[in-house]
Amino acid sequence: MRKTIALLMLCVLLTLASACSSNSNSAASTEAQVKPEAELVIEAVNYEFDQKEYRVKKDVPVQITFKNVEGNHGILIPGLRVQLSGKKDSVVITPKEAGKYEIACSIMCGSGHGTMVSTLIVE
Template identity: 45%
Template sequence: MKKWMISIVAVGLIIALSACGTKPQASQPAANENTAGGAAGSSASSQEVKLIATNFAFDQKEYKVKKGQEVTFTLENKEGLHGIAINGLKVNLDNNKKSATVIVDKEGSYDIICSIPCGSGHMAMRAKLIVEA
């Protein structure tokens, strides 16, 4: 019984530690739209924020959006397996749900964190969402 439990714990630990060590996907040339109004022909009242995750970092330390507008958050994993949670906005993204649209109606600063334990640098994988008037 003890060997069985130790085997399960060992497999779980291996999965948790190797989550960020997965093979990176082939890179694709894409426009990097991390701030409001980057898409041509988009409505003035909607914004897109693309969060690109690599091993233990997001592509930006801060993302800025306008208060009172609809914002679509999209997650792209360039390296490893990551998820995001934006505290206070009920935004939770991962490989199963890669985008979410919310109306951000409160000014301030929101923490963006990696929501999937991805290895030794997981706790430092943070960014900020700044909501401006």
């Protein structure tokens, strides 16, 4: 009886885990096999990105590449579900909704970490 309950609980947990890990997002889709039509390079130095604003086109596959020039940084674009750092420094996405998306440093980098933000504009 205990084995049956344990097996049932395991099945429920696996079902919940697979449901929580689904990657459906209307703002952008991440594609491993899609060839990018544009490239965006975001560079980080201590407490700032190389630009205040970056621009990409809606519905155009873009390869976003992160370059850490100075310090220990990463980038997070929550609205597009993008997180890049030294371990994973590039991703191809197709933004599906126009708008402004905040880019922030994803690694606690020191006293200027809280002000290390930029904007990605999808046109």
